[in-house]
Amino acid sequence: MIVEIGHFALILAFATALAQTVLPMWGAVSRDPSLMAMARPSALITFGLVLIAYGALTMAYIGSDFSVANVVMNSHSSKPLIYKISGVWSNHEGSMLLWVMILVLFAALVALRSAEMPERLLASVLSVEGAIAAAFLIFIILTSNPFLRLTDLPAEGQGLNPILEDPGLAIHPPLLYLGYVGFSVAFSFAVGALIHGRIDAVWARFVRPWTLLAWIFLTLGIAMGSYWAYYELGWGGWWFWDPVENASLMPWLMGTALLHSTVVMEKRDALKVWTILLSILTFSLSLLGTFLVRSGVITSVHSFASDPARGIFILGILTFFIGGGLVLFAWRGPSLKQGGLFAPVSREGALVVNNLFLATSAVAVLVGTLYPLVLETLNGNKISVGAPYFNLTAVPLFVVLLMLVPFGQSLAWKRGDLLGVGQRLLAAFGLAVLAMIVTLAARQGGPVAAPLGIGLGVWLIAGSITDVFYRSYRRGLSWSSVLNRALGMPRSAWGTALAHAGMGLTVIGISATVWGVETLAVVSPNEALSVGPYRVSLEQAFKRTGQGFREEVARFIVMEGDQAKGSIETSKRIHTGREMPTTEAGIVTYGLGQLYASVNDILPDGKVSIRFYWKPLVTLIWGGALVMAFGGMLSLSDRRARIAVSVKARRTMPAPSEVSA
Amino acid sequence: MAMTRKQKRLTLIAAAGCVLAVATGLILFALSDKIVFFYTPSDLAKQGIGAGTRVRIGGLVEVGSVQRDAAMNVAFRVTDTEKSLSVTYKGLLPDLFREGQGVVAEGVYEGGDRVQADTVLAKHDENYMPKDVADALKKKGVWQGSKSP
């Protein structure tokens, strides 16, 4: 019965989502406060119902209810509990349900955190959220229903795919979806503003925390996915410009632009129309990502194929929302009150440059991702657009953008003093050049791009430090009061500095991959190999069994000079019941670098054919992303970035006449 | 520093124009130069591709054709059931690389039927076959599609 209640709740959620779309919007258009007030409860009810549906499906998974077709296909009674739970979203139907649940969760959060929001804006926003939810709910109900039942019960489920039983893969989709779907809030705000015909700093202030939240999750999701590919696919690559990866990178780039343009809008009441467009485009790219992944339209290492009916349905949803958003923008956009213009050399000018580069690079990635599809549709030619394309298009744009970041960060609002900023950044620049020269000298050989990349990373970090320093330092102040001023800086300023420095760390990590050492060899027991600064020797190769698998393990001793540092294990694993071997890479972290071992073959005579990498500073790639996300969280926690104006601030607010006096 | 409204607007447009022009140029150049075409072995034979071109080929690994040596060099043949190509590769093969299974290899076409691959991709899981390969083979009536429940 629980399953059927879940199924009914899902269908009822579709109906209430429709009500959530129609009634508050009607209220907003006719300015009826009672109808507008329906927005909040309807969003909460829709969320509650989807939650019931999701909970029911999870129960079916946990209890291994094989009367549910979806459970039969994707679960097995002997799976560990954690993978029964994550099994819910490891398949198409369940992951779409998770997608919608996160969508309605965001709508419910908006409804709950909106005490300070103008009612008309709230009603329009929740109405648009309701429309998106309704579209995806009917998609699930009609084409991907996870609640379909079997009368003829099989004794066991078929979903015992050990490859998919991995903690990284279990957490990755929810994180990514939180990011993707979070941008729907910005989209809804944009459409709401367009319907409203009014957009100003209020709007920007309400939309910014949601954009920031989505951006944080997307950043973490991308980093997580990248690390998963790094350790699981067994060849040490961390980014493949794979269409599925691009699908998450594009909304990230656009969302980063959006994040910066809302700042301009909030502080200077400018870039309004552009920000609206960015909001629409960011979520459009999220939807496109969902379409690319879910429709199976693209060949990729991650894709799981699906049937075309679903693809066409999602394409319909995609066209409706992207097309609808853009048409509304074209129609209502020009009637929005234009914001002010500003001097090119100023913080806001710099942020425009940031937007320009980010949006352009997102387009470059988009072209590279869609071009093969378009070409195949047009003339049947099959091509692959890989790293060389992206290295030539998106990467130079990133590099120029990152070189400009410290300038923008240090410029003042309204009228910036480029010369002054240049002088302040002199120290940072010197540091960057020094880093370049040192790395160039220390690492003779290797491409020149790598020291330049290191320099760029140092430049970003030093730029952030400079910014913090000059915000708090005044001539004549004691060091302790400078420190106090620094600590008293708004958390959003710290967030900016950390996020930019985090980007610098990632850049350093990426640049250092050039100096990675790869060693391929066939070794006998006790034979030593040198890998970068370490020596490894094969201790032994042996067989081992674990829960549900057997494996052949090669264990190596790691030595630095004559000192033993530890051991590293890598194995070929064969899972019971599935004659599918997997390679388990061995990874050991030393400092910021990692030693990465991947066994190729264990030969009958005890020799081992193996691939070793030494990857200096590689952890910075993901560490930098964590720092970026942390910066985002700091910024989010800034009282002023939150939706509510604090009680204290309201109590002490001066009358307007006093202010303008 | 006192710029008129018009000047400000022009500066903005000029800057945007420059970036967009450069980006468009890069994209067009990259699309003409940095993309790799996908061929099946018979396509490659038919279309007269010049030696030295970067290609991506796909098909099934011919049964019994895989040869490995101690230095981790691998040679195998890729077939689309009509024609086949000899592929050489140095390095680790993907876990799911197996005889009789779908494979995609990218590398330099050396003329004749030889390809020196630098990347080899096998199918990702039991249900997944590289789409290029699946399409090409489906046309020839070999592959019957993923098994339905």
Next chain:
Amino acid sequence: MLIWLSIALLSGCAVLGLLWPLAKPTSERHGRDDRDFYLGQLADIERDKSRGLLDEVTAEDAKTEAARRLLAVVRDDDVGVDPARRVRRRKLASLIALVCVPVLAFTLYGQLGSPNLPDQPISSRSSNLGENPDLSMMIAKVEARLADHPEDGMGWGTIAPIYLSLGRYDDAIKAFANALKILGESADLRSGLGEARMASADGIVTAEALVDFNMALADDPTNERGQYYRALAAEQDGDKSRALVLYQTLYASLSPNSDAARLVSKHLAALSGIQGKSAIDPNGPQSDMIKAMVARLDARLATDGSDLEGWVKLLRAYQVLGDGAKVKAVFARAKAAMSANPDGLARLNAAAQDLGLSNEPGISN
């Protein structure tokens, strides 16, 4: 009944929740508006200035701007609304929430739901699993043992038929194959492998499965399973006379009142002339299994019609099941699916001829 009560309750709560704001009396000003925001912003600026984060000039600039926007907002205030229209509008909205939402939900659910199916979590199902309530536990144990000792041929031989009976055909094929590899040739295992292949091919004795049965019979000519499926293969191929002979031979060797004998006698009865009747006992366990397989194949072909071999299989299957109407319908569907493929159509027609389908004019050209 409980299920209907529960979902009625659920819809009731949802509708009430939706209607809640309409029931509340409307106050003059609902919630906050933009004014409060700018007042808050002014306070923010003041606070930052007092903490020394903004200098005097910047703060004044910012305050002037915020105040200017505040004035703009105040000017653009709401317009009045006609109360009569408001009442009408609310009535209509209540009607939508009260009627449309539940009607839509119940209609859709009526189409898609299965309200009468109870939950069947595995813990409550143990009795349905048949002889052994802890079958899955037992399987898990054997699997764990096999993981440690993949060389245990007896283990593979034990678990293979269990996989087969559970419908895990691919696992069954692997297990039988492993057992054969380790224990050497055995008619039982070999015919089991054939049976698993047959099951995995939706109930059709494929050429591959037939090879296994023939090997089993070469090893032990009296192997009953091998004999039965060899006969079935002939029957499925439309070679009725051969099938008849094979069934008769098998029947002679069976003890007359066994289940196996009854099964074979059904085939014999069907083949020796009682036309139009089902060739397979419509209530037998074999028939259920085959019907389920055929239904699956049918469903797959309905979505992907390009599989010629599948169509032929399906035709044969319905022929075997003695469902003449279905055979005709499937033949028509197959022709439609193959219409764009003249080569496939020709092969389809040839196969239909083999099956003895009446050759209507216009088909065979």
